[in-house]
Amino acid sequence: MTIQFADEIVFRVDFNNVANGDRIKGSMRHASSDRRPEIGETVYLHDDEGNACSARVSELRGQIVVLEPVWDSWVSEASAFELAVA
Numbered sequence: 001m002t003i004q005f006a007d008e009i010v011f012r013v014d015f016n017n018v019a020n021g022d023r024i025k026g027s028m029r030h031a032s033s034d035r036r037p038e039i040g041e042t043v044y045l046h047d048d049e050g051n052a053c054s055a056r057v058s059e060l061r062g063q064i065v066v067l068e069p070v071w072d073s074w075v076s077e078a079s080a081f082e083l084a085v086a
Contacts, residue, residue, distance in 0.1 A: 009033045010044045011065065015051055018069070024055070028063045037065060045069060050077030 010033075011026035018024050026045065028036065037043055037057045045067065046052040054073040059066035 007035075008044060009035065009037050009041075010046065011055075011067070013045045013047055013067070015045075015047050015049075015069075022068060022071075023058065024067050024069060026065045026067055028065065031065075036060065042070075043067065051075070 009031055012030040013024055013026050015024065024045070026043075028034075037060075039057050039060065041057045042054055043057060043065075044052065045055050052075050053069050053071065055067040055069045057065055058068050
């Protein structure tokens with residue numbers, strides 16, 4: 001069971017599509033909330049491969065949200081497994 005705070009917005013993204021100097025696009029269609037984030041707001045990203053990180057909203061283009069991942073917050077299934085085995 002995933003616990004989500006009322007104001008937290010989570011986007012499902014494809015980290016293989018990072019472009020434009022470490023920016024990634026997310027869609028409001030793949031967001032956990034109907035609330036539009038504000039520019040500068042911190043949101044959470046995850047993909048179908050078990051990778052996740054936080055990101056800062058840098059632009060809003062209709063239903064598209066341009067995000068700047070915070071790579072220091074990167075978590076993946078592989079890194080979690082390595083920590084558990086170590």
